[in-house]
Amino acid sequence: MHLYGGTVAELARHIDDEAFIAAAERRFTEAFGHAPGPQEVQSWRRSWPALVKVLQAAGLGELYVLLEYCLPATGERVDALLLGTDASGRLCVVAIELKQWTHVQLSPLRPGMVRTGERVVQHPARQVGGYVHYLQQWVARDDYPLTVRGTVVLHDAPAHLVADLRAQAIRGPAATHPVLGRDDLTAHPTPEALAERLGCAGLKPCSRADVERFLTIRHRPSPALLERAGEVISGRDAFTLVGDQDLARQEILHAVEAARARGIKSIVAVTGGPGTGKTVIACRLLGDLCRQPDGNPRLLSPSGTLTRQLRRTVGDSFRGLITTFLNNVPAGITHDSVVLLDEAHRARTYPDHQHSAFPATLGKLLGQAAVTVVFLDERQTVRPTEGLTLQQLRQHAQHRGFSFAHIDLTSQFRCNGSRAYQQWIDQLFEPAGTVPTWQGTDYDLALAANPEQLDHWVTEHSRSGVTARITAGFCWPWDSPPTPPLLPEVTITWEGPNGPRTWARPWNSRTDTQHADHPDVPARPYWATDTGGHEQVGCIYTAQGMEYAYNAVIIGEDLVRRGDQWVAQPEESHDSPLRDLSPQRYLQYALNTYRVLATRGTRGTRLYSTDAITQNYLQTLIHPQDL
Template sequence: MSESSPDPLRYVHSGRVGDTAKYLEMPEFIDQCRDRYRAAGFGEPGESEVNSWRNSWPPLLRALVRAGLEDLWIYLEFGTPEGNSRFDALLLGSTGAGELAAVVVELKQWKQAASLSHDRVRVGGKGGDIRTHPVAQVAGYTTFLCYWFSSPDLSLDVRGLVFLHNADEKDVTPLRGLSQTGYGCPVLSGELVSRTPDGELLRELLRCSDARAVSDTQLKAFETSSWRPNRELLSLVADAIRRNPSFVLIGDQQDAFLQIRAKVDDALASGRQSVILVNGGPGSGKTALAMRLLGTYMGETEEGARYGTPSATLRRNVRLAAGVPGSSRLFDLPRGVLKGATLVILDEAHRLRRSGGDFGTYVRKNLANVPVVVVFLDERQRIRPTEGLGAWEVHRLAEDPRIDVVSHELRGSFRCNGSRAFSTWVDALFYDHPYSWSSPDYDLGVVRNPSEMEKWLEECLRQERRARISAGFCWSWDKVEEGQQHPGVRIEWQDAHTGHAHLWRRAWNLHEEEIGDEGEVVAPQSQLWATQPGGENQIGCVYTAQGLEYDDAGVILGPDLVRRGDRWEARREKSHDPAMTRVGAEEYLELALNTYRVLMTRGMRSCRLYSTDEETQEFLTSLMPPTPV
């Protein structure tokens, strides 16, 4: 089995606890940490970050010194090698030959916080900020250490604790319930630590009663170890995927799965690198097939498989679907040289960014050590000017004598009620000669106004169906401060019968989830809009819908794409998507057509259309009779 090269550790400071306590008394120490923060690639530290160092590091170091733990090793602002998280502090202490205690410490300056549902807390009383429960934070960090640290010479006994150094015991007590529900992470108040006598009791509180000085050999083994998923993690993810009903394969998907497995087996037996291109339109089962391949090879092969997608929305949703703590890195798009994987799956490859060289460079540079790469692609789902991958680029890899390229086509339709007629109609509508809709195998219609679309949505919801309304990117997506009104979709329309003017407004792509007084999620953050409860209370866009599906799809065509005569016209100036600022008219037309094609093909059972442009609305209506609500 090939070994991953060690990932360089990144942190702001490391050293013995006793030495670090002395450094904190030096005026220049914090400024030196600013420089190390930048050098580690963490970015520019904000003033709030630096103030947290000044306020939180000294109480922790004083407690460690009082406990007689001066010889332990400490990292401050320890960055996990996958780059997604930073620990406030990580303590290392030897518990025997070849074993270290690794204690993750989460520091909080809070004086008061109340536990809510869904592993959340409200900080500072009623109306305060909603944050992740610090015990849940630590649980994520410790799980990462358990599943990803790999060393032939060293094992970690992973532990964690939360230290609210400004808080009294009465303020911390409400937070301790979560630590008693399987997380096993104590929450310490400043009052408790200060009143605990020096010595053994304090060492127990800090989870270091059996820890002593780390030897130079142990420290070197820790800092040069590999970070890669262990077999337990791979097996857990494989089992979760196999059990998930969203990834059950039928019909054409199952045939494709068996054929691709045979091709993968041939590639592994030949010893040559192979790239398998899987083309498929909307609803052809690309992601379901990709996840089944992931689960299969993660569970059967020694080194496992990796899944990556450029779509942040899809990535977040498949992580939730797997539901295994510590597994998030398995779903990241590989960057840098990847080793230790039998199979890499690139889903939604049409979303790959064009910067940093062509696709061939990416495969030869980043994935050169991976025997098989499977690429899932639909060229008509390219929606940004900076993105896109053509099938010709994949086939061009065959010019390299070391690489075999094979193709597979997914021709089935498992969305839109399995209606090939609807998929064909949508493609004709946008790319060919539109014709009237008459097929009985899919529920398609045009509504007269947005209020009518909302009534249709409500009826779907009453039938316990997952219905959503999406729209073109024709409204601003500005982030707002807490307490300000969310920007939203605003449509003015006039009743043809009464002549009355109406204003229809709905929330639009929420940057942050909305939390109720009891901690319940009222509306999810936009990346989870399509799949989580409460998503029906906002309007989504192509970036938060692509790669996903729901029962019923309402689509609002904005003024950026209009029908004039026998052709579509794109109006880039009507777009609020910052990615389109410098796009020419011809390219924007292609992207707009692709965007609305994606939105119209999300619905499993039905689709309703509405255009804010009167002439376009008349054109759509002419293709079918209005559907009564």
């Protein structure tokens, strides 16, 4: 997908026409389902004419140009691609990253990042290097040789800024991609010299057939990329399997091979509660599948937080293999693909789970791949726009004529391996009924008397070098600005021995990137793992899929205990998609939410309820925390 395609000379005839920008806006909206932001449109107005002027000055008017070219497997967009043929007659693609920068802040401590305004972004040479790597690994292949180059065009940047950016990119792959500023973008001494600076030396116009083939070629990972990914994943300690996890992995691989041998589309459902190893098994399976001949695997998750954590673990070079699954099926999934769908219970079911026979996007994914391995825990569905059951999968397979297999994971590897704790938590968050007193000795569970106790417990563990986090139900406003300092919105007042006391902490950051001036405030995807996360409160959308050693959970007043049953109070929620639900419907989402939050800790958990009656009830079940 792209917003414009044509020769540079053709583009030059339209680029100053406001109707051209309006047409680009319409095409963007049609392609992505939402309108481009005003800042993006303004960047088009400033950068596209500047690029056209430079390309014409370099004598490149007959080369083919694509504006806002989408890399389907990653969802990223290249500002501009130039297509031509090199001296050997091979198609050559030049990825161009455009910036309007006139000043940025650089730090030797973070050479791959720069700060512009309030944002911290990738160094542009690294950014364009990622595009080059993608085109080399997902498009070029033995039967389609392709030369790929990359260039950064900073058309407003003064010489000193360009020199600083070049110095920062002097090492590593980014050094191979030229960074050009305002003074570099003139035709002196010759147009040929400018073309060489742009990485376009010797390029000739390509045929329309070459363009058409490039636009229609199927994007899929190269064998070399898959082999490296398999080696990296196999070598990561984070993905080491223990006991029954490895047995489950082998059973799943056997089911996948059996499905392939039958030659019909197949679903393998893998069910298991929190801590049974669904994610680590999925990652190891991805490594196994990457090392098989003619593989075309993907690891998908509806959780952007989990996706980013996994990419950081295995390396960003493999980001097309591990991606977020929301409203569209990722590109490149074909009849030979094996797809691993982790956290499938969070798959989108728009408009509403109650009104749809089967989630449309998920159904398209299942119909496109050869085998889909679906990792599922029905009791982790926390919104009405999510949700999937084992029975739905089975019925869908029968209806579509797919083969179906089910593997249930039972061994517990989180919560210190305590099945007693997992079973007790499952009982605690049933809608009604008697809950036994906690008698377990293999997991550190206690009740905190107040939030200050929770805070002290988490802080002490963090100081000793282990991860500890506080989470809470979504019962407080979340209006902090996107950049720190964050507002202390989670505020709890209780009656202390000397009168009322108040404790307050901010929610975790709302943004996906860390602010340069606040290194103690992790970006949202890394709240569970990075330094400083213990000083903010995480919610279900930040914590789900994550784990940490010590886990403090604040049960808000959206879920209270009355007699032998839980009572939902959706009016106490600040989660707008949920607060308008009826109490009966809200109840299961609230129970699922707190069950998930209570199972994040690998070594210990502390519970605390802001509702006095519920806190008294918990005191009958759990020993109080030692002071």
